[in-house]
Amino acid sequence: MSSLCTCCSAAIPNHVCPFFCSSARKPKDNSTYVTDCAQTAHGRPAHKTGWDSENDGNFVVYSGTIDAYLNRFLPDSPDNPLPKRDVSGAFNKVPKTTVEKDMYLPLQRGLRKEVSDIPSSKRPAFVDTSAQRIPAPFPSLEEDIRDTGPDLSSTLPGKKEATLKVAIWFGIGTVIEIKATEAQDPLKEGGREGSETRRETKRQLAINARNLLHAHLHTHVFIIGIYGFTARIYRFDRAGCIASPSFNYCERPEIFRMFFWRLVHPPSGLSIAGADPTVSQPMASDWKWASKVLREKYSEELPQGARQVGRWLAIPSKDPNAAPERFLAIELRFINSNLFGRATTVWIALRRTTDGDLDDGVKYAVKDSWRQQIRPSETACLERLAEEYKSDLYGLPDFKFGGDLSVWEARQWSQKLTVTGNVRRSPRLVAKTGNMSGDEAVPVLPHITCHQTVSAKVAKKDICYERCHMRFATQCIGRPLSTFSSTKEMVTAIKDAVIGHQNAWNAGVLHRDISAGNVLIVEDHVEKPFKGFLSDFDYSYMKVNAPPTVSPQAAHDGTSDDTQLKQRTGTYHFMSLQILEASSGIKHEVRHDLESFYWLLIWIIYWHTKCTHPLEHSGPLRIFKHLDDNDCADAKLAWFTRRGRDLIIPGNPPLAWLASRWVDLCATNKDQEHEDSTRALTHANVLDMLNTALGMDGWPIGDAAQQGKRPFNGRATTDKPPAASTGQKRRMQHDAMRLSKRSRLDCASAG
Incomplete structure (x- = not known):
């Protein structure tokens, strides 16, 4: 009989634990999971045209310095300041070449040196994944998302290289796409804006960002692009991509050190920057509870793949002063395969209240999406229908819980920061405002939440392009x-x-x-x-x-x-x-x-x-x-x-x-x-x-x-x-x- 994974209770021999516990094993049939490029279909005209259309107008270069970029989009944590350390020469062994693969190993070694003093519980590892073809994060996406292989991938904080021996997106924290020359920088001034090389490089970045956002349900993700001896950092959210100015990482190796330190020490206190604080991983005891209530209430077993795709989702209660409702997502019913836009995801989830409560373990449909700010809230429409018809609601969904997560979180922070009429300087608030001046320092509260996109504002687009994070249950x-x-x-x-x-x-x-x-x-x-x-x-x-x-x-x-x-x-x-x-x-x-x-x-x-x-x-x-x-x-x-x-x-x-x-x-x-x-x-x-x-x-x-x-x-x-x-x-x-x-x-x- 197979033993069970101590983390997610799945049988071990043919199981890759989504939480990468020590008992996870490599699947037997994945030992040669390397396919040729034809299988990915990335060269199809329809694939290219689709991504080019989506990327068009959604990449913008930040107008400030690389230091200002990091301070604004990846702020330092006052509780975990970056220790002083000399990392000069970390990338001296990176060759000047026209063959990008010659750069992989020297870059890996340099990055390992950069992060060597990060505590082991937070330190990422770097793996060459260029020869792997990593499948879509969820099986339901396999027709829309083709296998891909980033050049270098970093593990999630605290995980070892072995966790990416057979890479899956659930185990990747960020990726690094490498090109051999500075001329291949897709945002370099003076280049041919519409060239196929530039478009292809943007496609690679966007595909990786989409897969990371899907796998982790993050609000935003960071990706690194290296072009010869220069590099850019890209921040993707559902409204667009903000690229850093180009910098020479050989001359300024401390930039990568600062980036990875802040990436795994965000002011929010979460494990990695961009993580959604309303999403968390279930434990083995949670799956035991889910299996029990499904049998008792519905005479059903846990859906296949639930342990891999499942998440705890917090949803605002209708009572603004009440704690958020908790739902354990057990089945992915729908996920939009686009990078930018609404990014609608629908789960079947079990509501968790208290043992013995009649609503404990009841099935709900949970919808997660990013709404354009100019559009009326879907929950406002549903709330109106519920108020109008009450128990006589016919042919329409019943609205139970949820709303705009950005409004809800801002309200929570407003309550935390206000003490007898005064605003207390919290670590998170300090991190958001400490390095800002002028107009950036004024609207403090709306910007301490990650449940609003910021790409459109940086690109100086109309507010209608910015998006708010919505989640509700019915x-x-x-x-x-x-x-x-x-x-x-x-x-x-x-x-x-x-x-x-x-x-x-x-x-x-x-x-x-x-x-x-x-x-x-x-x-x-x-x-x-x-x-x-x-x-x-x-x-x-x-x-x-x-x-x-x-x-x-x-x-x-x-x-x-x-x-x-x-x-x-x-x-x-x-x-x-x-x-x-x-x-x-x-x-x-x-x-x-x-x-x-x-x-x-x-x-x-x-x-x-x-x-x-x-x-x-x-x-x-x-x-x-x-x-x-x-x-x-x-x-x-x-x-x-x-x-x-x-x-x-x-x-x-x-x-x-x-x-x-x-x-x-x-x-x-x-x-x-x-x-x-x-x-x-x-x-x-x-x-x-x-x-x-x-x-x-x-x-x-x-x-x-x-x-x-x-x-x-x-x-x-x-x-x-x-x-x-x-x-x-x-x-x-x-x-x-x-x-x-x-x-x-x-x-x-x-x-």
């Missing part, structure tokens, strides 16, 4: 619409989601992002009066004037109604024809969302049922193939005009009737709402149509979703529609190729 847990057990169940779920959409609009909230990832089927163990619900209110519009039952705090105080409604949002394949055709912004109306529900129905029918079309390559496939505004609009117009009525759904008369009736309703209202109320695309007419179809005889029994068809991007399943478009047409052509690599997944949870 008991309304769902699975993708593409996993229906019968087509009648699928249509029932869509009907309930339309009711939810109607309820939201009656409360002053317009969803504006109907897609395959946002209409979910309620899981069997969840007791709800509805079968489907509408989730993900990130892009929703909320009326400024809230209903009387809603608290003023829930009202959105952002842009005017017209301005906000003219901001184009949505998931590309499901956008209404009129929004695609508009050369300038038009007001997003209810009928546009109801048309998106129709495109969702056709998407599910085409990819997951036994349907056919006389024009196989000019029918539904043409609608969902194009990612150019004009081509996609032309395809949808042709579908409304003639092709939509040729869809054949054998053996399912009610579904065939519904598809035919709905296309007529959409075509009649494609330009404006029909003046005849009986023919208008309204909630009442759509729900009447859905109820009529569901009341018909002839629904097949057990016609579960088919997963065999391959969508246009070559994926085996189609519960991964493309990323949401925000109307930035200058990037639309880039996005067309980008989305084949970086598709948006079906979010199998609420909100």
Whole structure:
């Protein structure tokens, strides 16, 4: 019988412990885990174009000195000041060469000398990982994230080189990408800005940053780039990358010493700079508790891989004076594979209260994302819906806990720092302000939290590009619409989601992002009066004037109604024809969302049922193939005009009737709402149509979703529609190729 890992209780022989305890062993089948570059597919045009589009405009060089850069973005800890020590000559053995591999060993030795006086419990080790192909942090990302091999990797603080003998991202603290010459610096002034060499170097940096952020759930990460005898330090968050000015590390070796000392001695008191203080690793006793409550409450075992992906997540309570709620994430349901942007992650988690409490061990869906500051808070929308409908909430997720982590943490620090009306100088506050002057020293409190990005501000972009860290929990847990057990169940779920959409609009909230990832089927163990619900209110519009039952705090105080409604949002394949055709912004109306529900129905029918079309390559496939505004609009117009009525759904008369009736309703209202109320695309007419179809005889029994068809991007399943478009047409052509690599997944949870 296999012994158990003393840290995470997994069987040892084929197990790499995510916590790198002494009992972890190298997997037997990974002894030759080195693949060729072709397997990574990093050379594919779609991969390159996707990353170039994402990186475009998101790299900025800090205008101050390298010392000012470190003081601002990696401040010293007053409790752990850097000891004085001479490290001159640490990199004298680094050769001048055009072969970067010749630099690896001398750089490793120099870095080891630099960190030799860091206490062993905090000291990182440096490993050559260039020959390894490190897989994606989570299995669910393997289709979107290709294996990669950084040149040098540092271990997490206090871990030995052996922990990276078979490297995984969970064990890497930071990476060092090396180029042989200074000319290969991607941000060097005077170089060719758009050269392929520069773009490729940026891609490497961005891919490493994305993988580190995913693996550790950090708020930001640091990466080093070495170019001959010069180097830069890069700080990545979800809004962009701030690069340090270039410096000569041979002439100033103390810079790397200062960097690594501060990296593992952050003022926050955490293990490494950038770590999220609201995230922590579970212990073996936590997994025993989780296994017990799953068996007792749900007759289930712990999900496979839970011990690797699991984390404790703290979520603000609705009571601002109460301690945060604790949730043990046991299953990763969705993770956005992008580096910059919302970075949405959804977990199934168990709430931890106290032993014997009825809610102890209850399943929740926990959503983590980074919201653009200009957009209304998703939790504000959910709070309004909860206040408006209370226990009568139908077709919508119930909001239980959570909100803006940056606001919550700033409030916590405000309470800690204020003593009888005076602000106490805490170590963390000193570290943030001690080396600042002028404008940087004034807004103290908002900047002591890492739950707000800072890249956009440094790049002098509009505040709308900055992001806040959001996290909330709901008991309304769902699975993708593409996993229906019968087509009648699928249509029932869509009907309930339309009711939810109607309820939201009656409360002053317009969803504006109907897609395959946002209409979910309620899981069997969840007791709800509805079968489907509408989730993900990130892009929703909320009326400024809230209903009387809603608290003023829930009202959105952002842009005017017209301005906000003219901001184009949505998931590309499901956008209404009129929004695609508009050369300038038009007001997003209810009928546009109801048309998106129709495109969702056709998407599910085409990819997951036994349907056919006389024009196989000019029918539904043409609608969902194009990612150019004009081509996609032309395809949808042709579908409304003639092709939509040729869809054949054998053996399912009610579904065939519904598809035919709905296309007529959409075509009649494609330009404006029909003046005849009986023919208008309204909630009442759509729900009447859905109820009529569901009341018909002839629904097949057990016609579960088919997963065999391959969508246009070559994926085996189609519960991964493309990323949401925000109307930035200058990037639309880039996005067309980008989305084949970086598709948006079906979010199998609420909100």
